[in-house]
Every structure is written in C-alpha cells, then in structure tokens.
Amino acid sequence: MPPYYAKSAEDLPTREDIATRSGLDFIRDMLEGNLAAPPIAETLDYWLEEVEERRVVFRGKPAFKAMNPIGTIHGGWFGTLLDSCMACAVQTTLPKGQGYTTLEYKVNIVRPLFPHSGEVRAIGTVSHAGRRTAVAEGQIVGVEDGKLYATGSTTCMVIDF
Template sequence: MGRTRTYQWEDPAILAEAAGRMAGIDFLRELKAGRLPGPPINYSIDFTLDEVESGRAVFSLTPGEEHYNPIGSVHGGIFATLLDSAAGCAVQSTLPKGMAYTSLDLTVKFLRRITVDTGTVRAIGTVLSQGRQTALAQAQLVDASDRLLAHATSSCMLFPVPPAQG
C-alpha cells in the first residue's frame, strides 16, 4: 500500500489583502504568530517561518520522504523553495506599507545531499543591498550543525501596491 499525506489551507486572498495593507515586517510577524493563515505552499511542502526581523527571515523544514526525488534524496526544488522564501521574505521585512516585491531571479548552488537523516534544516535569508526599485538578498540552507547545504542569491523588484478596489 502506498503512503499518503493530507493537508488543507486557507483562502490565499486573505494573505494578499493583508500584505497590501501592512508594512512587510508587521505582515510577517502576524504570519509567524499565526494571526494570519499560512500560505498554501507552506502546507504542501510543510515548512515554517521561525524568525523575522528587519532584513532577515528564517524558515525551517524537517525533510520527509514526500520531498524525495527519484534518486532517494530531497528534490532540489524543495531547497530552492526554502531559499527563495527566506531571501524574498528578508526583502519583504524591509518594505513599508504600500510597497511589494517580486523575485526577478534566483541562483542556487547545491552543496550537499539532504535526506530524512539530515534532520531539520534552516533557510536563513538576509538583505545584502536595497535601493528604491530593486533589492539583492541571499539565503543559506544549513543543518543543525550550521553546515552549509545550499546557497542562493535573489534579485527582487520593488513596486507600489495598487490601491484596493471597492
């Protein structure tokens, strides 16, 4: 018999609306505290926002078989998702109310294999540089011993949030 996993999520429009009316750090703090529902991706991959401060965001994941690729290790897309989330949210944490971001690129370097035996991993994102229209962030994926497993850089475009309709 095959293995199964079930999960559910809230309407993502709730988050989009909240993000548009709050400063980035406040939005992420509300998300971390559970006062806003997590985004659907957090439930499908099963990772969490653990820390947030201005210019820094940390996510964690405990690898499971559901994250495996066909060769018996965690799929690189899982690494990339964690790194993208950490780098992007580090940028978001610096944005004032009325500003948003989108990732323009993500460059990932995979350094070590991850399996269920690796244990919980953390993606630590930090802002390296920020201007009026773009930001550059990095993220490091580390194990419990702070051994570097993967590294990423991300350029983000910054833009004003359109006014709410209605």
C-alpha cells in the first residue's frame, strides 16, 4: 500500500509533476510514495502493487461499502479497478510531457465478488501504444483462489501537458 493518499487537492500531483517525468517514472513515484495516490483508491480500497513498462498491477479488497442492493460488489468497483490498471499501464508507455484520458472502456464480469471474497489483483497490460491512442487489456484475478473475476479493455487518447 502506498505511504499516503491525497487528502486534498494540494496533495495531488501537479501538471509539472506529470510534465517533468516519463509516464513510467510518474507511476513508479506513486508506487514508491514520492507522489500521493489518488483519493478514489483509498475510498474503494485498492492500491498499486507492481509497476513496469506496459504493465501495472493494483491490489484491492472488495468491501461492504462497495456492495450493490443484491449483496454483491457493484460493477462500478470492477470498472474502476480495471480502468485504473489499464490506463496506468498506458501511462507507463508515455514520454515526459504526455498523459492520457480514457476514451472508452469495456468490462466483462465473469463471476461475482462479495465482501468476504478476499483480495484481488487488477492487472493491466498495453497491447498498442501509438502517438495519439493506446489500447490495453485488464483482468481481475483472486489473490488466494487464482480465479478470473472480470476482464476489460480500453482505448485511451494520448494528450500533451
């Protein structure tokens, strides 16, 4: 888990923080605690676990606060974890001065999660990194049981800072 999450807008990385680091260095600096992790990660109980070029892994704990009315973990929790791991994997491919924004993403939930399911890993990998767009895939896999819980894909637009 990162040493700290952003508690206010002042804690978040600045445009300069992004513009002066390669995408890989930017994501690694969050993993190492040199930059604050985003508050949504604390809210939804997930954190960076591994970072390398073209691949990012988050670890998360489905919790009661992410349940839907029928007692399973809400699809938005799956979507947020997949969007995070896939888009951050894209960021690792970018040079200084560039970032991304998600154009679209798709989620396929293949089995439900419950608050008692245990921790999962969200693994994002880049399949294409171009000058203006990038494509990545993701999987959510149980840490203890190794089961596949969801898959995803994304297209991101590369932007200049």
